[in-house]
Amino acid sequence: MKKEIFVVGAAIIKDHKLLAAKRSANRSLGGYWEFPGGKIEKNENPEQALKREIFEEFGAKSIVYEKLAGTFLQEYDFGIVTLKVLYADLDSQIIKTIEHDELRWVSEEEAVHLNWAPTDIPAINALVAKGF
DSSP states (O other), X not given: OOOXXXXXXXXXXXXXXXXXXXXXXXXXXXXXXXXXXEXXXXXXXXXXXXXXXXXXXXXXXXXXXXXXXXOEEEEETTEEEEEEEEEEEESSOOOOOSSEEEEEEEOHHHHTTSOBOTTTHHHHHHHHHHOO
């Protein structure tokens, strides 16, 4: 049986643009774009995990306020990833990036043309269909 990995991603939208993060080339799924976020640890709910991950990865505080409908699954050779996406706002500036080669604010049109991690593609499509 494959390992189950539960992750949370942030749909951070400002001025009708989404914050997209490009995974560092030396990491698993390196070079793919993703929602900022990460693994949900034991005894954490998705909201707690997202706030922790945004702070660890970017040195920024965040406000989590709503869940994007749906849970998104993808099977990889290393395990099965289950993604939940939550809407969030940054409550402070990004002061570092430790797991991404690039951060970019993208429009809906730009978002659909990025090379997203397979787990994130249905979530991006749902987000674009809803509009931002």
